[in-house]
Amino acid sequence: MACALREARRAALIGEVPVGAVVVVRGELVARAHxxxxxxxxxxxxxxxxALRDASTVLGRWxxxxxxxxxxxxxxxxxxxxxxxxxxxxxxxxxxxxxAGACGSVVDLFAPGRFNHHPAVIGDVxxxxxxxxxREFFSAKRVTSSA
Amino acid sequence: MACALREARRAALIGEVPVGAVVVVRGELVARAHxxxxxxxxxxxxxxxxALRDASTVLGRWxxxxxxxxxxxxxxxxxxxxxxxxxxxxxxxxxxxxxAGACGSVVDLFAPGRFNHHPAVIGDVxxxxxxxxxREFFSAKRVTSSA
Numbered sequence: 625m626a627c628a629l630r631e632a633r634r635a636a637l638i639g640e641v642p643v644g645a646v647v648v649v650r651g652e653l654v655a656r657a658h659x660x661x662x663x664x665x666x667x668x669x670x671x672x673x674x675a676l677r678d679a680s681t682v683l684g685r686w687x688x689x690x691x692x693x694x695x696x697x698x699x700x701x702x703x704x705x706x707x708x709x710x711x712x713x714x715x716x717x718x719x720x721x722x723x724a725g726a727c728g729s730v731v732d733l734f735a736p737g738r739f740n741h742h743p744a745v746i747g748d749v750x751x752x753x754x755x756x757x758x759r760e761f762f763s764a765k766r767v768t769s770s771a
Numbered sequence: 772m773a774c775a776l777r778e779a780r781r782a783a784l785i786g787e788v789p790v791g792a793v794v795v796v797r798g799e800l801v802a803r804a805h806x807x808x809x810x811x812x813x814x815x816x817x818x819x820x821x822a823l824r825d826a827s828t829v830l831g832r833w834x835x836x837x838x839x840x841x842x843x844x845x846x847x848x849x850x851x852x853x854x855x856x857x858x859x860x861x862x863x864x865x866x867x868x869x870x871a872g873a874c875g876s877v878v879d880l881f882a883p884g885r886f887n888h889h890p891a892v893i894g895d896v897x898x899x900x901x902x903x904x905x906r907e908f909f910s911a912k913r914v915t916s917s918a
Contacts, residue, residue, distance in 0.1 A: 661833055662833070664833075665827055665828070665831055665832055665833050666824055666827050666828075666833055667823060667824075667827060667833040667834070667835065667853060667856040667857035667858075668815070668820055668823065668824055668853050668856065668857075669833075670856070673815055676814060676815065677813055677814075677815055680812055680813050680814060681812070681813075684812055685812055686808055686809070686811075686812050686813055686814040686816075687814070688814065700852055700855075700856065701848055701849075701851060701852030701855060701873070701880050701886070702848075702849055702850075702851075702852025702853045702855070702856050703849075703852070704848060704849075704852070705847055705848030705849025705850070705851070705852050705873070706814060706815050706849045708847075708848060708849070709814040709815065709817070709847065709849050710814035710815075711814075723886075723887065724886060724887065726848070726852070730885060730886065731878060731880070731885070733848050733878070738877060738878070739848070739870075739871060739877065740870065740871065
Protein backbone atom coordinates (compact mmCIF):
# COMPACT_ATOMS: atom_id res chain seq x y z
CA MET A 625 0.00 0.00 0.00
CA ALA A 626 2.95 2.30 0.61
CA CYS A 627 3.83 1.85 -3.06
CA ALA A 628 0.24 2.62 -4.16
CA LEU A 629 0.35 5.71 -1.97
CA ARG A 630 3.53 6.89 -3.69
CA GLU A 631 1.68 6.54 -6.98
CA ALA A 632 -1.20 8.63 -5.58
CA ARG A 633 1.26 11.37 -4.61
CA ARG A 634 2.68 11.32 -8.14
CA ALA A 635 -0.83 11.94 -9.48
CA ALA A 636 -1.25 14.95 -7.18
CA LEU A 637 1.99 16.47 -8.49
CA ILE A 638 0.58 16.58 -12.03
CA GLY A 639 -2.86 17.83 -11.01
CA GLU A 640 -4.67 14.48 -11.16
CA VAL A 641 -7.01 13.30 -8.40
CA PRO A 642 -4.50 11.39 -6.25
CA VAL A 643 -5.35 7.71 -6.41
CA GLY A 644 -2.69 5.04 -6.88
CA ALA A 645 -2.81 1.29 -7.44
CA VAL A 646 -0.40 -1.62 -7.77
CA VAL A 647 -0.80 -5.25 -8.83
CA VAL A 648 1.17 -7.91 -6.98
CA VAL A 649 1.57 -11.55 -8.01
CA ARG A 650 3.19 -13.98 -5.58
CA GLY A 651 4.71 -11.13 -3.62
CA GLU A 652 6.15 -9.48 -6.71
CA LEU A 653 5.02 -6.09 -7.94
CA VAL A 654 4.04 -6.45 -11.62
CA ALA A 655 2.29 -3.13 -12.32
CA ARG A 656 1.81 0.28 -10.74
CA ALA A 657 -0.27 3.21 -11.93
CA HIS A 658 -1.88 6.44 -10.87
CA UNK A 659 -4.94 8.23 -12.07
CA UNK A 660 -4.35 9.92 -15.45
CA UNK A 661 -7.90 10.92 -16.41
CA UNK A 662 -7.19 14.62 -17.05
CA UNK A 663 -3.85 14.21 -18.82
CA UNK A 664 -4.98 11.33 -21.00
CA UNK A 665 -8.45 12.84 -21.50
CA UNK A 666 -9.71 9.31 -20.91
CA UNK A 667 -12.65 8.59 -18.57
CA UNK A 668 -11.33 5.05 -18.02
CA UNK A 669 -7.81 6.10 -16.97
CA UNK A 670 -8.34 5.40 -13.26
CA UNK A 671 -5.34 4.02 -11.34
CA UNK A 672 -6.86 0.54 -10.83
CA UNK A 673 -7.90 0.05 -14.45
CA UNK A 674 -4.51 1.20 -15.75
CA ALA A 675 -2.68 -1.10 -13.29
CA LEU A 676 -4.84 -4.06 -14.35
CA ARG A 677 -4.18 -3.36 -18.04
CA ASP A 678 -0.45 -3.07 -17.43
CA ALA A 679 -0.41 -6.28 -15.37
CA SER A 680 -2.15 -8.12 -18.23
CA THR A 681 0.44 -6.83 -20.67
CA VAL A 682 3.31 -7.89 -18.39
CA LEU A 683 1.81 -11.33 -17.73
CA GLY A 684 0.51 -11.89 -21.29
CA ARG A 685 -2.95 -12.97 -20.14
CA TRP A 686 -6.27 -11.34 -19.28
CA UNK A 687 -7.13 -13.70 -16.44
CA UNK A 688 -5.18 -12.34 -13.47
CA UNK A 689 -5.63 -15.36 -11.21
CA UNK A 690 -3.10 -15.19 -8.38
CA UNK A 691 -3.05 -11.40 -8.45
CA UNK A 692 -3.72 -8.93 -5.67
CA UNK A 693 -4.64 -5.33 -6.34
CA UNK A 694 -3.78 -2.61 -3.82
CA UNK A 695 -5.48 0.73 -4.26
CA UNK A 696 -5.52 3.86 -2.11
CA UNK A 697 -9.26 4.43 -2.63
CA UNK A 698 -12.24 2.06 -2.60
CA UNK A 699 -12.80 1.17 -6.27
CA UNK A 700 -15.62 2.81 -8.23
CA UNK A 701 -18.10 0.59 -10.16
CA UNK A 702 -15.93 0.64 -13.30
CA UNK A 703 -12.79 -0.43 -11.45
CA UNK A 704 -14.61 -2.97 -9.28
CA UNK A 705 -16.10 -4.38 -12.49
CA UNK A 706 -12.64 -4.53 -14.08
CA UNK A 707 -11.37 -6.42 -11.00
CA UNK A 708 -14.19 -8.95 -11.50
CA UNK A 709 -13.52 -9.14 -15.26
CA UNK A 710 -9.82 -9.79 -14.60
CA UNK A 711 -10.52 -12.49 -11.95
CA UNK A 712 -8.26 -10.78 -9.41
CA UNK A 713 -7.92 -12.91 -6.24
CA UNK A 714 -7.80 -10.19 -3.63
CA UNK A 715 -8.38 -6.45 -3.36
CA UNK A 716 -6.85 -4.33 -0.60
CA UNK A 717 -8.02 -0.72 -0.44
CA UNK A 718 -7.23 2.29 1.71
CA UNK A 719 -9.84 5.01 2.17
CA UNK A 720 -13.55 4.36 1.73
CA UNK A 721 -15.47 6.36 -0.88
CA UNK A 722 -18.95 7.14 0.45
CA UNK A 723 -20.00 8.74 -2.87
CA ALA A 724 -18.79 6.19 -5.43
CA GLY A 725 -17.39 3.15 -3.64
CA ALA A 726 -18.50 -0.17 -5.13
CA CYS A 727 -17.07 -2.42 -2.39
CA GLY A 728 -19.75 -1.73 0.18
CA SER A 729 -20.12 2.06 0.38
CA VAL A 730 -22.72 2.64 -2.36
CA VAL A 731 -23.07 -0.89 -3.73
CA ASP A 732 -21.16 -4.11 -3.12
CA LEU A 733 -20.25 -5.63 -6.47
CA PHE A 734 -18.05 -8.23 -4.72
CA ALA A 735 -20.86 -9.80 -2.70
CA PRO A 736 -20.51 -13.60 -3.03
CA GLY A 737 -22.90 -15.12 -5.56
CA ARG A 738 -23.63 -11.86 -7.34
CA PHE A 739 -21.29 -12.17 -10.34
CA ASN A 740 -19.20 -15.04 -11.74
CA HIS A 741 -16.20 -14.02 -9.66
CA HIS A 742 -15.83 -12.39 -6.29
CA PRO A 743 -12.43 -11.40 -4.91
CA ALA A 744 -11.55 -11.35 -1.24
CA VAL A 745 -11.56 -7.75 0.04
CA ILE A 746 -9.73 -5.96 2.81
CA GLY A 747 -10.55 -2.28 3.34
CA ASP A 748 -9.30 0.53 5.59
CA VAL A 749 -5.60 -0.29 5.12
CA UNK A 750 -3.54 2.87 5.76
CA UNK A 751 -6.91 4.59 5.33
CA UNK A 752 -5.91 7.82 7.05
CA UNK A 753 -2.84 8.42 4.88
CA UNK A 754 -4.72 7.40 1.71
CA UNK A 755 -7.58 9.76 2.55
CA UNK A 756 -5.23 12.56 3.65
CA UNK A 757 -3.58 12.83 0.21
CA UNK A 758 -7.06 13.31 -1.30
CA ARG A 759 -8.15 15.83 1.34
CA GLU A 760 -4.97 17.87 0.83
CA PHE A 761 -5.42 17.82 -2.96
CA PHE A 762 -9.01 19.06 -2.88
CA SER A 763 -8.27 21.57 -0.14
CA ALA A 764 -5.41 23.06 -2.22
CA LYS A 765 -7.69 23.10 -5.28
CA ARG A 766 -10.35 25.07 -3.38
CA VAL A 767 -7.75 27.62 -2.23
CA THR A 768 -6.46 27.99 -5.81
CA SER A 769 -9.90 28.38 -7.36
CA SER A 770 -11.02 30.95 -4.75
CA ALA A 771 -7.77 32.97 -5.01
CA MET B 772 -27.75 -0.58 -33.33
CA ALA B 773 -27.31 -2.14 -36.77
CA CYS B 774 -23.81 -0.70 -36.80
CA ALA B 775 -23.06 -2.12 -33.32
CA LEU B 776 -24.36 -5.48 -34.53
CA ARG B 777 -21.96 -5.39 -37.48
CA GLU B 778 -19.15 -4.83 -34.97
CA ALA B 779 -20.36 -7.84 -32.94
CA ARG B 780 -20.23 -10.01 -36.10
CA ARG B 781 -16.67 -8.83 -36.73
CA ALA B 782 -15.74 -10.03 -33.23
CA ALA B 783 -17.21 -13.48 -33.93
CA LEU B 784 -15.13 -13.78 -37.11
CA ILE B 785 -11.92 -13.48 -35.06
CA GLY B 786 -13.05 -15.78 -32.25
CA GLU B 787 -14.03 -13.07 -29.78
CA VAL B 788 -17.31 -13.15 -27.84
CA PRO B 789 -19.50 -11.14 -30.24
CA VAL B 790 -20.42 -7.88 -28.61
CA GLY B 791 -20.27 -4.58 -30.49
CA ALA B 792 -20.72 -0.96 -29.47
CA VAL B 793 -20.81 2.47 -31.06
CA VAL B 794 -20.80 6.02 -29.70
CA VAL B 795 -22.95 8.64 -31.36
CA VAL B 796 -22.86 12.41 -30.76
CA ARG B 797 -25.56 14.60 -32.30
CA GLY B 798 -26.49 11.86 -34.72
CA GLU B 799 -22.92 11.35 -35.87
CA LEU B 800 -21.01 8.13 -35.25
CA VAL B 801 -17.73 9.01 -33.51
CA ALA B 802 -16.46 5.58 -32.41
CA ARG B 803 -17.16 1.91 -33.01
CA ALA B 804 -15.58 -1.14 -31.40
CA HIS B 805 -15.99 -4.82 -30.77
CA UNK B 806 -14.81 -7.04 -27.96
CA UNK B 807 -11.05 -7.75 -28.22
CA UNK B 808 -10.38 -9.42 -24.86
CA UNK B 809 -8.71 -12.56 -26.20
CA UNK B 810 -6.65 -10.96 -28.96
CA UNK B 811 -5.48 -8.04 -26.82
CA UNK B 812 -5.12 -10.24 -23.71
CA UNK B 813 -6.78 -7.38 -21.89
CA UNK B 814 -9.61 -7.96 -19.39
CA UNK B 815 -10.85 -4.40 -20.00
CA UNK B 816 -11.09 -4.73 -23.80
CA UNK B 817 -14.89 -4.98 -23.89
CA UNK B 818 -16.65 -3.32 -26.83
CA UNK B 819 -18.24 -0.56 -24.74
CA UNK B 820 -15.06 0.42 -22.92
CA UNK B 821 -13.05 0.49 -26.15
CA ALA B 822 -15.72 2.59 -27.89
CA LEU B 823 -15.78 5.07 -24.99
CA ARG B 824 -11.99 5.38 -25.02
CA ASP B 825 -11.96 5.92 -28.78
CA ALA B 826 -14.74 8.51 -28.54
CA SER B 827 -12.72 10.40 -25.89
CA THR B 828 -9.70 10.39 -28.18
CA VAL B 829 -11.74 11.63 -31.13
CA LEU B 830 -13.47 14.35 -29.10
CA GLY B 831 -10.40 15.28 -27.03
CA ARG B 832 -12.27 15.17 -23.71
CA TRP B 833 -13.15 12.60 -21.06
CA UNK B 834 -16.59 14.00 -20.31
CA UNK B 835 -18.80 12.59 -23.05
CA UNK B 836 -21.79 14.83 -22.43
CA UNK B 837 -24.09 14.70 -25.45
CA UNK B 838 -23.04 11.15 -26.30
CA UNK B 839 -25.18 8.07 -26.75
CA UNK B 840 -23.73 4.58 -26.50
CA UNK B 841 -25.33 1.72 -28.42
CA UNK B 842 -24.28 -1.79 -27.42
CA UNK B 843 -25.55 -5.20 -28.48
CA UNK B 844 -25.42 -6.59 -24.92
CA UNK B 845 -26.50 -5.13 -21.57
CA UNK B 846 -23.30 -3.64 -20.10
CA UNK B 847 -21.40 -5.49 -17.37
CA UNK B 848 -20.47 -3.61 -14.14
CA UNK B 849 -17.14 -2.44 -15.60
CA UNK B 850 -18.75 -1.02 -18.76
CA UNK B 851 -21.74 0.44 -16.90
CA UNK B 852 -19.23 2.06 -14.53
CA UNK B 853 -17.27 3.44 -17.48
CA UNK B 854 -20.52 4.88 -18.90
CA UNK B 855 -21.09 6.66 -15.56
CA UNK B 856 -17.44 7.80 -15.40
CA UNK B 857 -17.72 9.23 -18.94
CA UNK B 858 -21.04 11.02 -18.21
CA UNK B 859 -22.71 9.45 -21.26
CA UNK B 860 -26.23 10.86 -21.76
CA UNK B 861 -28.01 7.76 -22.99
CA UNK B 862 -27.40 4.03 -23.29
CA UNK B 863 -29.26 1.84 -25.76
CA UNK B 864 -28.68 -1.89 -25.44
CA UNK B 865 -29.83 -4.99 -27.28
CA UNK B 866 -29.95 -8.35 -25.46
CA UNK B 867 -30.24 -8.57 -21.69
CA UNK B 868 -27.49 -10.37 -19.77
CA UNK B 869 -29.05 -12.29 -16.85
CA UNK B 870 -25.61 -13.35 -15.53
CA ALA B 871 -23.63 -10.11 -15.64
CA GLY B 872 -25.94 -7.26 -16.68
CA ALA B 873 -25.53 -4.11 -14.61
CA CYS B 874 -28.51 -2.20 -16.05
CA GLY B 875 -31.19 -4.08 -14.14
CA SER B 876 -30.46 -7.79 -14.64
CA VAL B 877 -28.06 -8.42 -11.73
CA VAL B 878 -27.69 -4.88 -10.36
CA ASP B 879 -28.84 -1.49 -11.61
CA LEU B 880 -25.90 0.91 -11.50
CA PHE B 881 -27.93 3.53 -13.39
CA ALA B 882 -30.67 3.85 -10.77
CA PRO B 883 -31.29 7.58 -10.21
CA GLY B 884 -29.60 8.96 -7.08
CA ARG B 885 -27.16 6.08 -6.73
CA PHE B 886 -24.03 7.63 -8.31
CA ASN B 887 -23.13 11.16 -9.40
CA HIS B 888 -24.44 10.52 -12.91
CA HIS B 889 -27.18 8.36 -14.30
CA PRO B 890 -27.76 8.00 -18.03
CA ALA B 891 -31.13 7.39 -19.62
CA VAL B 892 -31.43 3.72 -20.64
CA ILE B 893 -33.36 1.90 -23.34
CA GLY B 894 -33.05 -1.89 -23.45
CA ASP B 895 -34.29 -4.69 -25.70
CA VAL B 896 -33.54 -2.86 -28.97
CA UNK B 897 -33.03 -5.44 -31.74
CA UNK B 898 -32.66 -7.84 -28.79
CA UNK B 899 -33.32 -11.00 -30.79
CA UNK B 900 -30.65 -10.32 -33.43
CA UNK B 901 -28.16 -9.16 -30.79
CA UNK B 902 -28.75 -12.30 -28.72
CA UNK B 903 -28.74 -14.56 -31.77
CA UNK B 904 -25.16 -13.66 -32.73
CA UNK B 905 -24.08 -14.69 -29.21
CA ARG B 906 -26.12 -17.91 -29.25
CA GLU B 907 -24.66 -18.90 -32.62
CA PHE B 908 -21.12 -18.16 -31.42
CA PHE B 909 -21.38 -20.27 -28.27
CA SER B 910 -23.24 -23.04 -30.08
CA ALA B 911 -20.46 -23.27 -32.72
CA LYS B 912 -17.85 -23.22 -29.93
CA ARG B 913 -19.55 -26.19 -28.21
CA VAL B 914 -19.62 -28.14 -31.49
CA THR B 915 -15.93 -27.38 -32.08
CA SER B 916 -14.84 -28.32 -28.57
CA SER B 917 -16.84 -31.58 -28.60
CA ALA B 918 -15.61 -32.58 -32.10
